[in-house]
Each structure stands twice: as C-alpha cells, then as structure tokens.
Amino acid sequence: MALKITDECINCDVCEPECPNEAIYQGEEIYEIDTSKCTECVGHYDEPQCQLVCPVDCIPLDEDNEESQEQLIVKYEKLTGLPFVEV
Numbered sequence: 811m812a813l814k815i816t817d818e819c820i821n822c823d824v825c826e827p828e829c830p831n832e833a834i835y836q837g838e839e840i841y842e843i844d845t846s847k848c849t850e851c852v853g854h855y856d857e858p859q860c861q862l863v864c865p866v867d868c869i870p871l872d873e874d875n876e877e878s879q880e881q882l883i884v885k886y887e888k889l890t891g892l893p894f895v896e897v
C-alpha cells in the first residue's frame with residue numbers, strides 16, 4: 811500500500827529528499843506522494859523513511875491503494891531495474 815500525505819502537512823520539506831523512489835513532490839498546496847512510485851520503502855529500508863522524519867505525523871497508509879508485499883516488491887523491481895533483496 812502506498813502512503814499519502816494529509817492536509818495537516820506544514821510544507822517543512824524534510825520528507826522529500828528522504829524518499830528513495832523520488833515519489834514525494836511539492837503539490838499545489840502541500841507535499842504529495844506519487845502512488846505509482848511509493849513502495850512503502852520496500853527494497854530500500856525496513857520502514858517508511860518519510861513517516862520517520864515527518865514532524866507532524868501526517869503520512870499514513872493510503873487505504874485506497876492497497877498492495878501486498880509481493881506487489882510492492884514487483885513495483886520496486888520495476889522502478890529500480892534491480893532484483894529485490896531483503897533489507
């Protein structure tokens with residue numbers, strides 16, 4: 811499941827450079843996550859890096875974009891062109 815940024819975002823900019831998939835970008839009003847690029851950090855880290863750094867805790871799982879671990883692994887492999895290795 812991808813993550814999403816809620817309207818509690820204060821545009822502090824700290825999450826964007828932490829994303830290994832460049833899935834986070836400045837939207838019209840707040841930062842947003844490109845669902846097609848978010849793997850929950852699967853393949854890169856053992857937990858979502860954006861969630862770890864967000865000072866206002868406004869990056870929950872996006873219930874509308876449910877994905878299994880297997881789907882996230884396939885996504886990682888497509889995005890990076892690398893085989894998945896457990897981190």
Ligand code: SF4
Pocket residue numbers: 813828829830831832833834843847848849850851852858859860861
């Ligand atoms: S969970 Fe990871 S891949 Fe998804 S937006 Fe956050 S930092 Fe990027």
Ligand code: SF4
Pocket residue numbers: 815818819820821822823824825826841863864865866867868869
């Ligand atoms: S870290 Fe949180 S508050 Fe800061 S820009 Fe990202 S989503 Fe918004």
